[in-house]
Amino acid sequence: MTTTGQTVYIETYGCQMNVSDSELMLGKLAAEGYVPVDTPDEADVILVNTCAIRDHAEQRVIGRLGELKRNMRPGAIVGVTGCMAQRLGPVLLEKARHVSLVIGPDGYRALPQLVQRARDGERAVETSFDLEEHYEDFAPRRYDKVKAWIPVQRGCDYKCTYCIVPFTRGAERSRQLDDVVREATQAVADGILEVTLLGQTVNSYFDGSNDFGALLRAVGAVPGLRRLRFTSPHPNDFTDAVISAMAEVPAVCEHVHLPMQSGSTAVLKRMLRRYTREGYLECVARLRERIPGLALTTDIIVGFPGETDADFAETVSLVQEIGFDDAFTFKFSPRDGTPATKMPDEWQVPDDVAASRLATLIEVVRAGSRQRNLTLLGSRREVLVEKAARRGDLLQARSRDYKTVLLSGDESTIGQYVTVELTGTTGSTFTGSIVRDRAPLPIAT
Ligand code: 5AD
Numbered sequence: 001m002t003t004t005g006q007t008v009y010i011e012t013y014g015c016q017m018n019v020s021d022s023e024l025m026l027g028k029l030a031a032e033g034y035v036p037v038d039t040p041d042e043a044d045v046i047l048v049n050t051c052a053i054r055d056h057a058e059q060r061v062i063g064r065l066g067e068l069k070r071n072m073r074p075g076a077i078v079g080v081t082g083c084m085a086q087r088l089g090p091v092l093l094e095k096a097r098h099v100s101l102v103i104g105p106d107g108y109r110a111l112p113q114l115v116q117r118a119r120d121g122e123r124a125v126e127t128s129f130d131l132e133e134h135y136e137d138f139a140p141r142r143y144d145k146v147k148a149w150i151p152v153q154r155g156c157d158y159k160c161t162y163c164i165v166p167f168t169r170g171a172e173r174s175r176q177l178d179d180v181v182r183e184a185t186q187a188v189a190d191g192i193l194e195v196t197l198l199g200q201t202v203n204s205y206f207d208g209s210n211d212f213g214a215l216l217r218a219v220g221a222v223p224g225l226r227r228l229r230f231t232s233p234h235p236n237d238f239t240d241a242v243i244s245a246m247a248e249v250p251a252v253c254e255h256v257h258l259p260m261q262s263g264s265t266a267v268l269k270r271m272l273r274r275y276t277r278e279g280y281l282e283c284v285a286r287l288r289e290r291i292p293g294l295a296l297t298t299d300i301i302v303g304f305p306g307e308t309d310a311d312f313a314e315t316v317s318l319v320q321e322i323g324f325d326d327a328f329t330f331k332f333s334p335r336d337g338t339p340a341t342k343m344p345d346e347w348q349v350p351d352d353v354a355a356s357r358l359a360t361l362i363e364v365v366r367a368g369s370r371q372r373n374l375t376l377l378g379s380r381r382e383v384l385v386e387k388a389a390r391r392g393d394l395l396q397a398r399s400r401d402y403k404t405v406l407l408s409g410d411e412s413t414i415g416q417y418v419t420v421e422l423t424g425t426t427g428s429t430f431t432g433s434i435v436r437d438r439a440p441l442p443i444a445t
């Protein structure tokens with residue numbers, strides 16, 4: 001087959017695992033001779049890597065596919081990959097006539113062949129699961145020059161009753177520790193300054209001999225790696241061994257994104273989260289005890305079937321009691337085939353009630369983070385300068401405790417660690433000024 005001069009564009013929706021998968025796909029296609037381009041109208045092959053977690057995410061993709069149809073090159077191949085591809089399979093080919101490829105998260109190994117078949121006029125669907133698949137021999141082509149996502153686990157075994165992920169990404173499996181360390185070492189050799197380990201319940205990692213604590217220690221020992229993060233953990237998998245590794249490995253940053261979902265034990269039970277309100281609080285206490293200055297962020301769902309005003313009040317009070325640095329908040333979105341859709345009709349929370357709870361919760365989260373962030377003004381942080389900020393000519397940097405700091409400076413600072421003083425806050429992000437370590441040299445006279 002000839003791919004000379006063929007161009008490829010990948011657009012990514014959803015979580016970091018999808019970003020990482022897109023990097024693997026791009027790496028695979030580049031190795032086969034495809035040339036990555038930055039816009040879909042330059043591309044011979046357009047892949048839309050999708051998310052199925054909420055209906056809203058899928059609607060955005062449907063809208064985007066319509067847009068692409070109007071703007072794509074004549075004869076371009078359009079493929080849909082990721083969780084929505086896995087969930088809908090052949091239905092997508094019927095819904096969108098200009099789509100000729102549908103490939104689920106375990107099917108990317110066949111990507112070059114499937115693209116070739118599509119170029120020969122076929123329309124193909126590949127949605128089988130492969131429990132051995134980690135794309136170990138793919139060289140990811142990373143979008144970011146400063147930070148790397150490294151998948152350590154695929155799939156999920158928890159089966160929370162609202163969640164489509166176990167259906168779209170299959171059963172949990174972990175990569176071998178040595179393979180993860182090899183990838184991290186290569187990333188650092190390529191100039192990467194920060195690594196985030198990825199998994200659906202990343203701290204349940206187990207490769208047959210090593211647990212997540214061992215993985216943190218091994219990756220944290222990669223020479224030159226100053227910052228190590230991971231996302232997303234499950235509260236039940238924070239064993240003492242994992243928390244000790246977090247506390248003892250200097251590279252592990254003082255931030256945990258710890259999905260809470262609800263503050264009501266009754267709702268947590270119906271969600272099959274496998275912990276209670278008290279259990280979650282205890283997990284937070286254990287983490288805070290061992291890791292001083294730990295920042296905590298979370299995910300919360302409102303309007304889950306059966307959630308009463310009293311249940312929602314428990315969510316609000318737990319958010320206030322814990323004092324999250326930030327939270328992603330969602331209205332429950334029923335996903336076909338998940339157990340939550342089979343709950344009794346009388347448990348359904350009317351949309352206006354869910355919407356008003358969401359608005360209340362957003363206010364509570366914002367007020368809390370504003371209050372906390374105001375107390376940080378005047379303090380100093382080491383930040384890693386990540387990229388040019390969207391706003392004006394500022395740079396965007398991040399502290400170990402995951403605060404976003406906007407700085408003025410020139411682009412040569414990107415990819416460097418600098419010390420800043422936090423000088424202002426919008427409530428959620430900060431402005432900062434670089435603190436010079438040395439006193440300025442006297443002016444020569
Ligand atoms: N409806 C709303 N939010 C959901 N999430 C997962 N499934 C759903 C759903 N069906 C949220 C959870 C999870 C985050 C990634 O998305 O809060 O932690």
Ligand code: SF4
Binds near residue numbers: 159165201
């Ligand atoms: Fe979904 Fe629950 Fe697994 Fe997270 S832990 S991916 S919310 S099933």
